[in-house]
Amino acid sequence: MIFSSKAEYGVRLMVELGRQSPEQPTSLKAIADAEGLPLAYLEQVVARLRKAGLVMSARGAHGGYWLARPAEEIAMVDVVQALEGAIAPMECFVHDHTERVLCSHEADAGRCATKLLWTRVQGGIIRSLQTTTLAELVEFSRRGELVHTA
Amino acid sequence: MIFSSKAEYGVRLMVELGRQSPEQPTSLKAIADAEGLPLAYLEQVVARLRKAGLVMSARGAHGGYWLARPAEEIAMVDVVQALEGAIAPMECFVHDHTERVLCSHEADAGRCATKLLWTRVQGGIIRSLQTTTLAELVEFSRRGELVHTA
DNA sequence: GGCAATCCGACCGTCCTGGTAGGATATGAG
DNA sequence: CTCATATCCTACCAGGACGGTCGGATTGCC
Numbered sequence: 554m555i556f557s558s559k560a561e562y563g564v565r566l567m568v569e570l571g572r573q574s575p576e577q578p579t580s581l582k583a584i585a586d587a588e589g590l591p592l593a594y595l596e597q598v599v600a601r602l603r604k605a606g607l608v609m610s611a612r613g614a615h616g617g618y619w620l621a622r623p624a625e626e627i628a629m630v631d632v633v634q635a636l637e638g639a640i641a642p643m644e645c646f647v648h649d650h651t652e653r654v655l656c657s658h659e660a661d662a663g664r665c666a667t668k669l670l671w672t673r674v675q676g677g678i679i680r681s682l683q684t685t686t687l688a689e690l691v692e693f694s695r696r697g698e699l700v701h702t703a
Numbered sequence: 704m705i706f707s708s709k710a711e712y713g714v715r716l717m718v719e720l721g722r723q724s725p726e727q728p729t730s731l732k733a734i735a736d737a738e739g740l741p742l743a744y745l746e747q748v749v750a751r752l753r754k755a756g757l758v759m760s761a762r763g764a765h766g767g768y769w770l771a772r773p774a775e776e777i778a779m780v781d782v783v784q785a786l787e788g789a790i791a792p793m794e795c796f797v798h799d800h801t802e803r804v805l806c807s808h809e810a811d812a813g814r815c816a817t818k819l820l821w822t823r824v825q826g827g828i829i830r831s832l833q834t835t836t837l838a839e840l841v842e843f844s845r846r847g848e849l850v851h852t853a
Numbered sequence: 854g855g856c857a858a859t860c861c862g863a864c865c866g867t868c869c870t871g872g873t874a875g876g877a878t879a880t881g882a883g
Numbered sequence: 884c885t886c887a888t889a890t891c892c893t894a895c896c897a898g899g900a901c902g903g904t905c906g907g908a909t910t911g912c913c
Contacts, residue, residue, distance in 0.1 A: 555705050555792040555824075558871065561817055568816040580889065594872055596891075603891095613880025614888040629820055642705040666718040666844035667711055670779055670835055674705075677827035685820055694816035708902065730858065744903055746860075753860095763911025764857040 556637055562590055563598045563636040564629070564690070570608065571624040571691035578610070578617030598636065605635035624691050630682035640678055642671040706787055712740055713748045713786040714779070714840070720758060721774040721841035728760070728767030748786065755785035774841050780832035790828055792821040 569584045581599060585592040599618060602608045607627065608618045620627065634640060719734045731749060735742040749768060752758045757777065758768045770777065784790060 554794050555790075555828075556821075557869090561793055564817045564820060578889095582889080591872065593874080597872090600891075610890065611880085612878075612888095612890045614886095615881060616879080616889050618890090640705075643711055644704050666840045666847075667714045669840060669843045670714060670832075671706075673831040673835055674828055677831035678705075678824055681823040681827035682820075685823055690816045690819060693819045697816075707900090728858095732858080741903065743905075747903090750860075760859065761911085762857095762859045762909075764855095765912060766858050766910080768859090 556633070559598055559601070560633055560636045562588075562595060563602060564632060565590070566595065566599060567602065567607070567620075567627070567632055567687055568690050568694055570618060570620050571687050572694065573619070575619050575623075578615070578619050580617040583617075601635050602632070605631065607632060607635060620687075624688035625686055627687040628683050629685045629687060629690070630679060632687065633682055640675065640682070642674045642678075643667070706783070709748055709751070710783055710786045712738075712745060713752060714782060715740070716745065716749060717752065717757070717770075717777070717782055717837055718840050718844055720768060720770050721837050722844065723769070725769050725773075728765070728769050730767040733767075751785050752782070755781065757782060757785060770837075774838035775836055777837040778833050779835045779837065779840070780829055782837065783832055790825065790832075792824045792828075793817070 565588050566584055569587060570579060573579045581595050582592055584590070585595050599608065599610075603610055603618075607621055609621045610616065610618050630640075715738050716734055719737060720729060723729045731745050732742055734740070735745050749758065749760075753760055753768075757771055759771045760766065760768050780790075
């Protein structure tokens, strides 16, 4: 499997927040119940989203979380990156601050043949994540709901 | 990291085989030495490639491995699939024999919102792997070699 | 026969993953 | 003020995957 359950849970959580009105915070417990996920574990997941500036929070009674920006302005690449860390198909893909892809095998005789392949794969993944917004997923889940209740 | 070292080693191995003439078999030891990889581990890796029909083998002295088809006719999606198993971004992506994507969360109220996202990611990965042939990687490594020895 | 090689299965330490536990802190309601 | 609710934070833990090793069986050229 390519992504861990942190990504799965985190995306579900974001979709759930996208379905709520941004005016009032939604508690983690409500989301955990709605999605059938362990609350304590969701705390760790949402912490990453908060540190990435994707959601905001209020503590205390009637506190909770809400989207920091409208769902239309949230690209899923940011969500997944916040949850999974850097999206790299292989260990040797370490970005320095100039965003250039480095490869530790470069020093060997010849060029690292796999680099070409992993670069293309990485591009394919990131492109698909960049062109998908949270709003699309929210809309998708709403359409499914209508079909289901019809 | 998205792919394990099995994919890295296996692709390197395939490129190495692609660089050799297909007339005579290449021993694993030669490849292990050239790439600096543990021989015993490579055995497990190449076994997957053999079972997938991508390489052929001859036992005994002067035995070894060679490509089952010309490198031009080997799409990297087949190589990676043989090494890593089915390419699925998430566990719930189980293919039945009709190649339709199933999702275990479908039964819940509403549609599985993450399905749309993972489907796109999977598409991005597979597309990039389908449009890359082993011959391209071999060519790429040859060009690197020329640059290096110049 | 001897050596070189593929084949095969068992084993093993280490790290990551998914999840739990327990508490500290903040805050609205009564 | 107090209590319930909720976020926040850290440590902990069991299980499994991963990367790799080992020993041996088998095959085939010289």
